Amino acid sequence: MMSNVLKNIISSQGTCLIIPHQSPDGDCLGSSYTLSHFFERHQIKHHIIMDDVIPSNYTFLKKNNMLKSSDIKDDEKYDYAIILDTSSLDRIGASKSVLDKCASMIVIDHHKTNSFFGDTNIVEMVSSVGELLFNLYTEIDYVIDQEDAIGLYTSIVTDTGEFRYSNTTNKTLQVAAKLFETGFDFESCSREIFSNQPLEKVVLKSSSLSNIELYGNKQVALMIVSQQMLKQHNCDMFHSDGIVEAGRDISGIEVSVLLKEIDSNTVKVSMRSKSFLDVAEISLVFNGGGHNRAAGCTINAPLKEAKQLIIKEIESRL
Ligand code: AMP
Ligand code: MN
Ligand code: MN
Numbered sequence: 001m002m003s004n005v006l007k008n009i010i011s012s013q014g015t016c017l018i019i020p021h022q023s024p025d026g027d028c029l030g031s032s033y034t035l036s037h038f039f040e041r042h043q044i045k046h047h048i049i050m051d052d053v054i055p056s057n058y059t060f061l062k063k064n065n066m067l068k069s070s071d072i073k074d075d076e077k078y079d080y081a082i083i084l085d086t087s088s089l090d091r092i093g094a095s096k097s098v099l100d101k102c103a104s105m106i107v108i109d110h111h112k113t114n115s116f117f118g119d120t121n122i123v124e125m126v127s128s129v130g131e132l133l134f135n136l137y138t139e140i141d142y143v144i145d146q147e148d149a150i151g152l153y154t155s156i157v158t159d160t161g162e163f164r165y166s167n168t169t170n171k172t173l174q175v176a177a178k179l180f181e182t183g184f185d186f187e188s189c190s191r192e193i194f195s196n197q198p199l200e201k202v203v204l205k206s207s208s209l210s211n212i213e214l215y216g217n218k219q220v221a222l223m224i225v226s227q228q229m230l231k232q233h234n235c236d237m238f239h240s241d242g243i244v245e246a247g248r249d250i251s252g253i254e255v256s257v258l259l260k261e262i263d264s265n266t267v268k269v270s271m272r273s274k275s276f277l278d279v280a281e282i283s284l285v286f287n288g289g290g291h292n293r294a295a296g297c298t299i300n301a302p303l304k305e306a307k308q309l310i311i312k313e314i315e316s317r318l
Contacts, residue, residue: 002122005106007140009044014079016046017072017102021086022093023238024052026158026193028085031108031129033061034151035082038142047072051094055238057196060189061154069098078102083118085129087111087289108132113280113289127167130155134175149184154193161245162194165293201239204229208243208258216315219254221247226261226303237262248272255279255314259306262298267306270296282313 009016018035020028032048039046050066081102086092086109099105107118110132114123126132130152137144144152156176160168163176180186207229213222225240233239240260247256255277260268269286271279272294279295286309288297299306 002136002139005120005122006038006136006142009039009080010042012079013044015077016044016080016082017078017098018046018048019081019083019086019092019095019098020048020050021084021091022052022095024050024054024058025085025241026058027128027130027155029054029058029061030151030154030156030158031084031133032151033063033154034130034133034148035084036063036065037145037147037151038137041145049095049098053236053238055241056198057193058154060192061151069095072098072101074101076101079104081105083107083109085109085111087114089115089117108136111280111289112291113284113295127165127169127172128155128159130159131172131175134178144179144182146182146184149179149182149186150189153179153184153186153189157190158193167291167293197242198239200234201241204233204235204239205243205246207233208240209246212247215311216255216318218252219318220311220314221250221253221256222259222307222311223247223257224259224261224303224307227263237268244270244272248274254318257310257314259303259310261303264302265300267299267301267303268296269299269306269310277314277317282310282317285313286310 018032020032036048048063048066049069051068054062078101081099083092105118106120108122108129110124110126110129112125124132134152208223208225215222223243237260244256244258254274256272258270262268273279278292280290280292283290283295283297286297286299290296299309
């Protein structure tokens, strides 16, 4: 039983580093939040490793036990690294440097492209790591409280696109109902997450969308966020969150692609599909990964070249 993993940590009073993926989203932040709370309730010594800026709509999930990987000293030792919502090791970025201070690596994830890179791998195809943690908690009869519900709900509501995507199952909704039974303030969570956008982010989105390009018989929407646009609108790259979904939501579009220019030779690609195209497969061609309907990869090429490469790959599958 996979929940033995949590039981063993508690019974051995193991020390842990919780490691979410880089460019943190609602799922990895929400699941880090509840797992940290679970450890607090069991007096387990732990930290969350957070090397990135937390997007402003998720700052309510900040914990004062968050450290940067550079804060972990060379002579510190932990029993477990618990890596959340991450399909391959390169997705944790700078946090990789703390791994050699941990005796064992536990991966808790729900990506179908997961490469089982941990010593223990708890990988299940559920909506979110939040739903997976809920299942692990239930197996060990852990009583979920309102703090847990805040984290778990954020994970689930963000990764399912507010219960609209195909990863939402009847079980997912049952889990959400169980969270509601705790009486946590879901309205406040929703406000924080969805009605709390900085103006500059909205302006960046509008600029990116107003330069949308269509390919593949108008089934492919392509948007760009360049370094120049970030400068112009006083934004950071994490403000590009939500643009790729807006492209997908246009009528007739099957695949939406957002190209994020990291530097002159590095482009991060985010893809979303609407009903049939497997974007995880396309991402794998470029050593990325993800889910059928939401995936990404990094292409080491200038914007223009990256655009040609990805469009060619998509068009060949339409
Ligand atoms: P994003 O477009 O960054 O929101 O990512 C969408 C999905 O694809 C998420 O589930 C990510 O975990 C996954 N993903 C994004 N980029 C990569 C990558 N470079 N390698 C593996 N998976 C990725
Ligand atoms: Mn994620
Ligand atoms: Mn996830």
